Amino acid sequence: MPTARSTEAGGILLTPQVSRKGMSLSQDAWRRLRKNRVAMISLVAIVSICILAFLTPLLPLQAPDHAQTALQYEEPTISPFWLPTKPLDMELVSQTPQVVAHLETELTDLKLRYELAKQSGENLDNARRQLRRKEAEIQDTIQAPYRQLGYPSLGMLSRAMVRARFALFGNQCINSLCGRDLLGRDLLSRLFWGARISLLVGLVATIVSLVIGVNYGAISGYCGGWIDDAMMRFVDVLYSVPFIFVVIFLLTILGEDSIADELAYWGINRITVFFLVVGAIYWLTMSRVVRGQVISLKHELFVEAARSLAASQSRIIFLHLLPNLLSVVLVYLTLTIPRVMLFEAFLSFLGLGVEPPDVSWGLLANEGIKVITPVKIYWWLILFPSLALGATLLALNFLGDGVRDALDPRLRDA
Amino acid sequence: MTSFMVRRLLWMAITLLVVYTVSFFLMRSVPGGPFDRERVLEPEIMKNIEKRYNLDKPLYQQYLIELGKVVRGDLGYSYKINDYTVNEVIAEGLPISVALGSLALIFATTLGLVAGVTSAVLRGTWGDVLLMLIATLGIALPNFVIAGICIILFVFLLPLFPAAGWGDFNQLVLPAFCLGAPYAAYIARIARTSMLDILSQDHIRTARAKGVGPLRLILVHALRGALLPVVSFLGPAVAGILTGSLVVEQIFAIPGLGSHFVQAALQKDYTLAMGLVLLYTLLLYVMNWLVDLSYALLDPRVELE
Numbered sequence: 001m002p003t004a005r006s007t008e009a010g011g012i013l014l015t016p017q018v019s020r021k022g023m024s025l026s027q028d029a030w031r032r033l034r035k036n037r038v039a040m041i042s043l044v045a046i047v048s049i050c051i052l053a054f055l056t057p058l059l060p061l062q063a064p065d066h067a068q069t070a071l072q073y074e075e076p077t078i079s080p081f082w083l084p085t086k087p088l089d090m091e092l093v094s095q096t097p098q099v100v101a102h103l104e105t106e107l108t109d110l111k112l113r114y115e116l117a118k119q120s121g122e123n124l125d126n127a128r129r130q131l132r133r134k135e136a137e138i139q140d141t142i143q144a145p146y147r148q149l150g151y152p153s154l155g156m157l158s159r160a161m162v163r164a165r166f167a168l169f170g171n172q173c174i175n176s177l178c179g180r181d182l183l184g185r186d187l188l189s190r191l192f193w194g195a196r197i198s199l200l201v202g203l204v205a206t207i208v209s210l211v212i213g214v215n216y217g218a219i220s221g222y223c224g225g226w227i228d229d230a231m232m233r234f235v236d237v238l239y240s241v242p243f244i245f246v247v248i249f250l251l252t253i254l255g256e257d258s259i260a261d262e263l264a265y266w267g268i269n270r271i272t273v274f275f276l277v278v279g280a281i282y283w284l285t286m287s288r289v290v291r292g293q294v295i296s297l298k299h300e301l302f303v304e305a306a307r308s309l310a311a312s313q314s315r316i317i318f319l320h321l322l323p324n325l326l327s328v329v330l331v332y333l334t335l336t337i338p339r340v341m342l343f344e345a346f347l348s349f350l351g352l353g354v355e356p357p358d359v360s361w362g363l364l365a366n367e368g369i370k371v372i373t374p375v376k377i378y379w380w381l382i383l384f385p386s387l388a389l390g391a392t393l394l395a396l397n398f399l400g401d402g403v404r405d406a407l408d409p410r411l412r413d414a
Numbered sequence: 415m416t417s418f419m420v421r422r423l424l425w426m427a428i429t430l431l432v433v434y435t436v437s438f439f440l441m442r443s444v445p446g447g448p449f450d451r452e453r454v455l456e457p458e459i460m461k462n463i464e465k466r467y468n469l470d471k472p473l474y475q476q477y478l479i480e481l482g483k484v485v486r487g488d489l490g491y492s493y494k495i496n497d498y499t500v501n502e503v504i505a506e507g508l509p510i511s512v513a514l515g516s517l518a519l520i521f522a523t524t525l526g527l528v529a530g531v532t533s534a535v536l537r538g539t540w541g542d543v544l545l546m547l548i549a550t551l552g553i554a555l556p557n558f559v560i561a562g563i564c565i566i567l568f569v570f571l572l573p574l575f576p577a578a579g580w581g582d583f584n585q586l587v588l589p590a591f592c593l594g595a596p597y598a599a600y601i602a603r604i605a606r607t608s609m610l611d612i613l614s615q616d617h618i619r620t621a622r623a624k625g626v627g628p629l630r631l632i633l634v635h636a637l638r639g640a641l642l643p644v645v646s647f648l649g650p651a652v653a654g655i656l657t658g659s660l661v662v663e664q665i666f667a668i669p670g671l672g673s674h675f676v677q678a679a680l681q682k683d684y685t686l687a688m689g690l691v692l693l694y695t696l697l698l699y700v701m702n703w704l705v706d707l708s709y710a711l712l713d714p715r716v717e718l719e
Contacts, residue, residue, distance in 0.1 A: 237429050240702065242694040244657045245675065246433070249687050252679045253440050342556050349558050349661060350676050362556075369562055369665055377570050386559040393554040401550075 029327070032406040039402025042395035049392055053195040057154070057161035060169040061189035062176070065357050066150025068184035076179040076380050085149075085173040088166040092145040103138045110134050150185075152193070152357040179380035181367060187380065191388050194359040198389070201274060201360070202341035206333060208279025209340070213286025214322065214329060220287065221294030222317050232291070235284055243281045244343075250277055251352050270355055274347075278340055286332055293325050327407040334400035338393045345389055361389040422706075426699045433695050434484060434688070438477055441684045466491070489689035494681050500689035503674055508693075510580065511670035514590055514663070515655050521594035522601055522651060527644065529598070530605025534640075535632060537610065545602065552599025557658050561592040561665045580668045589666040593658050597651040604647050608640040615639075642713055645705060652701040656694055 033039055052059075062085060110131045117127040143153055146162060154162065178187040220231040254263065254273050263273065297303065298321065306320050345362030347353035354360040368381030464470045468479055483490060489500035533545040552560075568574045568588060575588045612618065613636055621635045656672075663672035671690060678686040 237425070237432065240425075240429050240695070240699055241433055242653060242656065242691070242698050244660070245687075245691045245694050246437070248675070248679045249437055249691055250440070252682055252687070253443075256682070338554065345556050346558075346661060349556070350664065351680060352676075362558075365556075365558055365562065369558065369565075372565060377566065379566055379570075382562040382566060386555075386562050390551075390555045390559055393556075394551060397550055397554045 029403075029406040033402055036402045036405065038398050039406075042398040042402070045395045046392070046399060049195060049395075050199060053192065053199050055161070056192040056196055057151075057158045058165050058168070059192065060165065060173050061192055062173045062186040063150030064185065064189045064193040064359060065152055066185060068180075071176075071180050071184035072182060073378055074176060074180040074184065076177055077175055078177060079175075081175055082172045083175045085171050087171045088163065089145045089148065092148075093163065096142055096145070099141050100138055103134065103141065107131070107134050107138065152359075178384045179378070181378075181381055182371060187364070187384055190359050190364060191361070191384060194361045194364050194385070195388065195392075197271070197354055197358055197360040198341055198344060198362070198392075201271070201278070201344040201354075202337045204275045205278040205282070205340045205344070206336045208275055209282035209286060209336065210329065210333060212280065213283030214290050214325065216283065217287035217290030218294050218317050218322060218325070221291035222298055222313070222321065224295070228291070232288075235287060238284055244346075247277055247281060248347070248350070248352055251347070255352075271358070274344070274353060278343055282336055282340060282343075286329075286336070289328055289332060290325055293328050294321055297321055297324055331400070331404045331407055334396070334403045338396035338400065341389075341393060341396070361385050361392075365389065418706075422699075422703055426696070426703075429699065430692060430695055434481065434692060435477075437688045437691060438480065441688060442473060442476070484692070489692070490685045492678075492683055492686045494678070494683035495686070500686050503686060504671065504689065504693060507669065507671040507674050510668060511656075511659055511663070511672060514586065514593065514668065514670060515652075515659060517586060517590035518594035518655050518658075519597075519648075519652065521590055522597035522655070523644070523648075525594070525598040526601025527605050529602040530644075531609055531632065531637065531640070533602070534606045534609035534613065546606070549599040549602045552595050553603075555596070556661075557592050557596055558661050558665060560595050561589075561662060564588055564592055565665075585666075589662045589668060592665075593655055593662045596658070597654060600647060600651065601644055604643050605640060608643045609636060612636045612639045638712065642709065645708055645712060649698075649702040649705040653698050656697065 033043075062083070066086075110127070114124075114127040114131050117124045139153070142159075143151075146154055146159060151162060174188065176186045176188060178191065181187060181190070216231065216235075220228050223231075251273070253259070254277075255270070263269070294317075303316060303320060306316050311320070344353055344360060345365065348360045348362030349366040351366065354363055356363070364385035365382065368378065368383075368385060371378055371381060461470070468476050471479070480490065487501070489504070492498045492500055492503060495503065529545050529549065533542040536542045536545075565588075569576070576585050580586075618631065618636055621631055626635065659670060659672035660676055661672075662668070663670045664676055667673075671693070675687065675690045677683070678690065
């Protein structure tokens with residue numbers, strides 16, 4: 001009791017506010033979460049997996065796509081720990097900017113011609129094809145030194161990290177601790193590179209679903225009446241559609257060569273399509289939860305106060321109601337990420353998700369199961385991807401349960 | 415009751431129509447027909463093919479013709495499997511998938527209920543913790559991971575079951591287990607929660623006070639009430655088992671609908687894919703409807719509206 005303590009220690013009487021300081025919901029939740037040992041271990045595990053995945057290009061691993069057919073299906077080995085690797089062609093790297101600059105000037109030229117062709121309507125296809133070919137050439141030039149070594153297409157940051165890796169560790173890399181696959185590629189490094197994609201998909205797709213679900217639910221709940229009815233009826237209809245089948249159908253259609261080309265031109269590759277599609281189906285439950293919450297909140301006094309101060313509808317929804325949904329949203333978020341990752345693994349496993357040369361854990365598990373023959377099994381190709389995926393999903397699930405218990409004790413055991 | 419049935423039927427029709435329409439137009443909006451092969455066909459042959467699939471008519475006519483056929487239960491020809499109609503593919507694959515799915519569902523409910531009830535009765539002991547840990551594992555692991563581990567264990571280390579194929583009962587056990595395992599885990603968690611809830615209620619205390627034995631108390635007095643949430647989970651579980659069968663059939667080389675669907679998607683066999691999507695929607699709807707009906711049977715307080 002703060003008052004009792006302050007009377008005891010007479011000196012503090014003058015500043016009772018200090019001892020009466022309350023605990024906010026988030027502080028309380030954090031305190032409760034910290035007491036949950038399983039959830040904390042999971043949290044630490046997830047954070048370290050994320051950091052490792054982010055730093056993958058910097059680690060002294062072999063290149064994930066470096067095929068060495070002579071070493072096909074080599075078993076996991078630990079000695080020697082270090083292997084020599086091919087060096088990064090620094091000369092080629094240093095030349096790249098010049099070549100690219102030269103190509104860029106050609107590109108601006110082609111762009112101009114394309115604009116002209118657009119106006120006149122002549123030779124449009126031809127101009128467009130040339131433009132795209134040139135863009136592809138620029139990308140190829142930039143990627144060439146890395147691709148030689150067996151890296152997939154890298155972004156700017158990853159390229160810098162690969163250069164730093166060669167500067168730091170030289171031409172040494174860790175031996176295949178997890179064995180090698182059909183093409184003699186190192187499974188350990190493929191696991192690390194796969195983690196990047198698997199985690200990214202989980203995160204981004206969840207955020208997409210979050211944005212759609214929260215807005216949809218909030219608007220539906222706040223408006224009420226026939227708008228609410230119609231919007232929720234729509235969700236009901238979507239609920240009864242077996243989504244995975246529709247998504248697979250959608251992905252095959254979007255994967256049609258000509259459409260894929262068109263999308264690629266707009267910078268939308270398969271993974272982006274994937275984010276959007278997966279995000280677009282996981283918002284249903286979110287919208288229902290948020291709607292329920294908004295309905296119970298919208299008759300509260302603070303909303304009344306905002307309305308009497310002539311706040312607009314959208315201001316009330318987005319500034320006054322949404323922040324109050326934070327705990328519900330957070331709980332749901334941590335539980336959705338593993339589900340989305342599971343879904344990605346599932347689709348990649350079927351060969352409909354991430355495409356080579358990109359790797360993800362689902363794809364790796366699929367590769368392992370595909371090479372099962374009646375006489376021989378390459379157990380490491382199944383075990384390690386399964387372990388990586390399983391451990392991450394398990395940790396995420398535990399963390400999700402922990403966050404739920406911490407934020408909303410009423411939901412415990414549900 | 416009747417109005418419930420009619421309304422459900424109406425919504426099902428609307429859902430199916432929406433799914434059909436969206437997939438039809440998506441399918442037709444893909445440039446290049448399904449017959450763009452490496453070898454260019456003679457124009458006459460092309461014309462015949464187009465006629466067979468009604469591709470020579472304007473789009474809205476195609477839509478109406480196809481819709482009429484679908485309503486009459488004719489899903490058309492498969493684009494890629496020669497001389498097969500979609501109906502024939504379904505007739506061959508559906509019994510296999512249904513057998514696999516029902517066995518998986520039986521696995522899931524029995525295993526799940528037993529585990530859930532046991533851990534509720536043993537609440538707080540290490541048995542409870544262990545069972546719930548296994549359940550969390552089952553939920554977290556994708557079924558292909560479970561399948562991979564099962565294959566390593568039960569096919570290679572302990573040769574109990576064949577690795578793949580279809581035909582006798584032995585070949586069915588492993589796939590059905592892998593398919594049902596995640597749902598067994600969910601059911602175990604749900605059953606535990608609802609069992610704990612029921613066990614703390616008055617009528618259980620009354621029964622105990624009257625001297626009902628522990629086994630009878632749990633199996634007769636508590637289980638019936640605890641079944642409700644489990645039953646309501648069966649709808650989503652059936653949907654999930656249908657989905658999971660895509661992967662499991664692929665791994666164990668089972669010629670059911672799931673592997674047909676994956677092949678159809680990979681080879682861009684649009685008519686087959688669409689037919690199967692419609693079939694799955696229908697199945698899902700019927701299952702949810704059955705679940706609602708059984709809900710009313712189990713709990714007299716529930717009224718269908």
